[in-house]
Amino acid sequence: MKNVSVQKNIDWISILLYALLVIAGWINIYSASLPAETTSIFDLSQIYGRQLLFIIFCIPLIVLIVSIDTKFYEKYAMVFYIIGLLSILGLFVFGKSVKGQTNWYQIGGFGIQPSEFVKTTTALLLAKFLSDSQSHLSTFKEQLIALVIIGVPTLLILKHDTGSAMLFVSLVFVLYREGLPSWYLWTGFITIILFVASLVVKPGIIIASIVLISALHFYFNKKITRNPLIYIILVVIMSAFVFSVDYVYDEVLEPHQKDRINVLIGEDVNLQAEGYNLNQSKIAIGSGGWTGTGFLEGTQTKGGFVPEQHTDYIFTTVGEEWGFAGASFVIILFVCLFFRLIHLAERQKKIFNRVYGYSVICFLFIHFAFNITMLIGLFPTIGVPLPFFSYGGSSLMAFTVLLFIFLKLDANRINEW
């Protein structure tokens, strides 16, 4: 009986969008990894063969997830969270190093990337915490606990994988939805603006702008009577930050991270070295035109010019072989999925469900946004997979688990009362 109700209540639109993305992803992985000699599509020595295996393995996984009682996820959220943290800590001891990043466990022939699953555990604990809380993040204590829940895995992952760590910051949107004061967001927003600005523009100009804008703000906002001292303190802090950016940039960031930022702002870039990835990625996407070169016909894809094309750069294959039409189609699929999930999240009556749902959306969206903006030269190169699309068992299964726990929660929402 229970399964029947799940089948009836589960959101098939989301499942359809999920399936379309997974299939489209596999088609492009097939094209990007097809070797010269033809082999079976199940050939496990080939990337596309392995991806197909992962996709098939997702089916029992989904059945398992939707079969488990929703209480299970809520009740053991803390346990999952701790297991997740331990799995990351275990990397320091048992991890396998790939390209300077130790974020894999090697089990049998397959690698497992625990940070992918930690997103789910973090989201579960955050949802649990917020649903238990009384004050809707209005007290500093609650704000602090929420930030710690997000911050601990972030810091642990940061050591191995800067890109993935940055993704956890997206959970701030969830907190904001649940009542986090808006000055957190403003602070983050202004910090980013100042950081980028100080890399591009001379510090003097930025500080002059800060002073000017603060003065204007103070002058026109007569309704709110404020201590002018706060304005002065803010200006001083921001100015200090601007000057520290250069220091951070020169002393804290590692050379390859600096390169990635330089590439983006177009500063003195060698297209055969640090600028290579972005340039090749833009060439591949740019050569697509309206309708692309056709399936399996992409010369850039075939020539293997785009590095890691089947993983983080899989969207370049879409761009080259399917053109603007195909690329837009994929983007629209993602956007449809996001809005569908927002719709589902908003209709939840349980805070746990809603918070978890928003966490899922934030993770998916931040992956999507970082991945694609990276490929088209709008964001620095960070190794982030495209959800459901990129090659990789860990990533595919982690996103599947992340998504289907929410779909299970949603399907079960009627029984909750």
Place this chain on the structure above:
Amino acid sequence: MRKLLLPIIIIVVTIVVLARLFFLQIVDDTYIKKSENNALKIVYEYPERGYVFDRNKKLLIANQPSYDIMVIPREVKDIDTLALCSLLDVTYEQFVSKLEKAKVYSPRLPSVFLPQLSKGEYAAFQEKIRHFNGFYIQKRSLRDYQVNHGANIFGYIRQVNEQNIKSNPYYRSGDLIGIQGIEQEYEETLRGTKGVKYIQRDRFNREIGSFKNGIYDTLAIKGDDVMLTIDSELQAYGELLMQNKRGGIVAIEPKTGEILALVNAPSYDPSLLVGRERSKNYTALYNDSLAKPLYNRVLSGEYSPGSPFKILTALIGLQEGVINEHTTFSCSRGFYYGKGAWMGCHDAGNWSLNTAIAKSCNTYFANAYKRVIEKYRNPADGINKWSEHLHSFGLGQFLGYDLPEGRKGHIPDADYYNRWYPNGGWKSTTTISNSIGQGEVIMTPMQLANVMAAVANRGYYYTPHIIKNIEHHKIDKKFTTKHVTSIDPKHFEPIVQGMNDVFNFGTGRSVRVESLDMCGKTGTVENFTRINGKRYQLTDHSVFVAFAPKDDPKIAIAVFIENGYWGARWAAPITSLMLQKYLLPEIVRTDLEKRMLEGSLQSEYDKVLQLYRTTSKPVSTPKVAL
């Protein structure tokens, strides 16, 4: 409000991403160009062209390696231009203009920068090529002619032009293609297939090996060798005899239709069109608009056949039953065929068919022709029947031989005359000039030789052809298909006897050879030219057709000498010598040989040139014949 933040961010990011994609994929096309550039490099390997042998397996054309300096304009950078110029012996201006020309063709595809280096130049350049980015050496196979004759048969090879590239995707800029002669006719056989290697470049533009393990690569396949029907010695001798004359010789083996010799005069040494001087030499040959060495007179020259046509008139008369071998006509030094219309003749008397042929009596054949036409109810039927017979000899149509040049000639029919005389009123006498090969009948020397082959065979011929064997292939079936003429074989014997008597007591007796039983017929072709609409009489053409030996013909021949006065003066001796050369162990009539080798018609050709100079300001292409 808090609910809206995430949707707004999603929408903004999506719009930014789509706009950026639109810019990259649609607006900005530099990436499309970049993608073509950096993926693959294509390297061609050119096979050796097939060898060419004569019928006696003598090697006529072999190959020599040639090295072209190729340039990919886009890749030319940071080079010492002056060093390159001095190394290749080109001026800086030439360098710039050549590079500019290559750029116009394509900045990223290779073009020939300097063609056909010698081995020495190649060796010198090869050591230093790595200093010159964008330049590389492409090896090709060029012709190495073992003989200095036969240029009109062989044709030549040159770089493909834009039109070749457009019409056939096989060819790339700088490829070589056969033009004229067998090089053109058997281009696909001779050239083989070039090999292609796709070499992949990595991100550093280094070559990292073959693309997809070479599944798209092909090996160069050598061109097939061909054996021609040409007898190289006869061909060489013919060209020697034709020195200082204009015209042609066609010799055919009647039993097979194999072309034994195809002499075109003036000709040129085929090796002139090889190597770095090629273009200069070609221009010189091309611009010689009077001698026209590149013009294949024997295939494309259309002339009135003159007296040899009387053979056909007689055969048609016999077939139509309007004359027999005993029919006589009396000739009083001419034939009166209408009011004030008179066709002159040189020898008065009462002639039988045999003597008429031997002595080439105009009157006899005018009468025979008149009877053929008048046999039918109206002249239209008559002339159509006559035309039908002639077509069965391959006249008035393309013969179908395997050389890329040629003309149909012309055999008039009733429609033709109806167009000329729309109100009717034409009859046998109107067209009487046809009887002696002077009217509206025109043929190429090749067609004339083919008629001779059909007469030698007593009523059939094979399509003349120049290919004897192709390595790995059979020759076209049409060359082994017998064409039977509409004339009964029995009618040929009296004609053959008459042609034999040409040497015994007729117009060709001065060139007879005791040990050779020849049959022939002289011809003197009236020669007019029209300059600015005015008709000028030029020195007649000298024609001779023959076959030998009489009873087992091994060679049929037609010789045509422009402005050679009359048949017996130039064409007959040359015919006789050619037959001796082919059939006898040595030349018997050395007196004729000496006269022919020393003789020159240059003064005649100067006269023609003079006529053009005095009558017209711009020298138009002279139409020597007609």
